[in-house]
Amino acid sequence: MTTPRLEVDLAKVGHNARTLVTRLAARGISVTGVTKVALGAPALARCLVEAGVGGLGDSRMANLERIRRARITMPVTLLRSPSPSEVGRVVRGADASCNSELSVVRMLSAAAVGAGRVHGVLAMVELGDLREGMLPGDVPDFVGEVLGLPGCRLVGLGTNLACRSGVVPDEDKMEQLSAIVDETEERFGIHVDVVSGGNSANLDWAASAVDIGRVNDLRVGEAILLGRETLRRQPIDGLHTDAVTVIGEVIESRVKPSAPWGRFAQSAFGEVEIAVDRGPVAQSIVALGRQDVDPDGLTAPAGMTIEAASSDHLVVTSPSTLTVGDEVTFQLDYSALLRAMTSPFVVTRYQQG
Numbered sequence: 001m002t003t004p005r006l007e008v009d010l011a012k013v014g015h016n017a018r019t020l021v022t023r024l025a026a027r028g029i030s031v032t033g034v035t036k037v038a039l040g041a042p043a044l045a046r047c048l049v050e051a052g053v054g055g056l057g058d059s060r061m062a063n064l065e066r067i068r069r070a071r072i073t074m075p076v077t078l079l080r081s082p083s084p085s086e087v088g089r090v091v092r093g094a095d096a097s098c099n100s101e102l103s104v105v106r107m108l109s110a111a112a113v114g115a116g117r118v119h120g121v122l123a124m125v126e127l128g129d130l131r132e133g134m135l136p137g138d139v140p141d142f143v144g145e146v147l148g149l150p151g152c153r154l155v156g157l158g159t160n161l162a163c164r165s166g167v168v169p170d171e172d173k174m175e176q177l178s179a180i181v182d183e184t185e186e187r188f189g190i191h192v193d194v195v196s197g198g199n200s201a202n203l204d205w206a207a208s209a210v211d212i213g214r215v216n217d218l219r220v221g222e223a224i225l226l227g228r229e230t231l232r233r234q235p236i237d238g239l240h241t242d243a244v245t246v247i248g249e250v251i252e253s254r255v256k257p258s259a260p261w262g263r264f265a266q267s268a269f270g271e272v273e274i275a276v277d278r279g280p281v282a283q284s285i286v287a288l289g290r291q292d293v294d295p296d297g298l299t300a301p302a303g304m305t306i307e308a309a310s311s312d313h314l315v316v317t318s319p320s321t322l323t324v325g326d327e328v329t330f331q332l333d334y335s336a337l338l339r340a341m342t343s344p345f346v347v348t349r350y351q352q353g
């Protein structure tokens with residue numbers, strides 16, 4: 001079979017999604033299933049819908065359009081603030097988008113009116129991670145203007161933490177978000193429907209918080225696919241951590257000295273190799289490199305060690321020699337998965353389990 005390939009076990013992904021949907025529902029939180037790491041693959045989107053997510057989210061219009069073309073009828077939200085050059089595309093292809101710039105919302109409004117549509121605005125609030133979002137003090141002006149714009153509807157307020165700076169979405173941050181929601185409702189005499197508290201990094205909080213306040217939605221991608229929370233990348237109880245794997249093929253297998261020999265300078269990626277002589281080792285090359293995955297995010301099968309990686313070659317050692325043509329299955333972290341999904345050299349197989 002073709003290598004390198006990603007294998008996505010949809011039975012395991014579905015189990016992960018259903019488990020999280022059920023656990024969060026018990027706390028009054030619905031899940032927006034995030035498809036961006038799989039480029040909006042309809043197979044994943046369908047699996048998430050069957051698992052009971054309340055909506056789908058992706059950061060790119062191309063991915064949301066792929067989902068729509070597959071006739072998946074679920075509300076879809078663009079998770080990244082629209083580029084001004086794509087507002088027409090956004091109002092046609094997404095029900096809602098995350099927003100923090102009034103200039104963009106004004107353009108969305110005009111485009112929505114032109115297209116005869118109503119576009120949902122999820123107002124994103126900055127709570128300290130310093131990626132997207134308006135500062136809390138800017139929320140009243142923002143909401144006030146959105147409420148008056150034709151073709152736009154305020155769907156809710158949201159925040160995003162733990163992405164740029166690793167700021168933890170803890171009880172304190174979530175209480176701040178809830179307080180902003182309460183103040184907004186009071187000031188404008190409205191009801192804020194959606195309060196989207198964050199991403200996979202919020203799962204610890206959602207499981208342990210005494211009071212989840214006003215938060216009623218989380219946008220979850222990584223935890224569903226990889227089965228881990230994202231603050232410490234610990235496995236989540238009851239979830240599969242091997243739903244997605246990448247498979248490469250052995251193209252050379254020899255017993256070689258463990259220490260290189262000759263005069264030393266930089267390697268292909270600027271590293272200076274520190275030679276440790278462990279005697280002869282069973283060294284194999286897997287046809288998998290930095291153009292396919294992020295090798296630093298791979299976990300080799302038990303007993304096997306990843307020694308080095310260049311553009312196209314992954315050097316591994318193992319207790320006994322592998323055979324040329326053997327397939328080797330690796331686990332991936334988010335970075336390795338993202339690279340593999342976006343590499344033109346890696347095929348993705350979605351298996352129904």
Ligand SMILES: *Cc1c(COP(=O)(O)O)cnc(C)c1O
Pocket residue numbers: 034036059079080098160198199200201219220221222223230
């Ligand atoms: C990617 C993204 C998510 C999902 O994050 P995961 O860590 O994959 O759960 C949620 N919200 C926004 C704004 C995102 O960009």
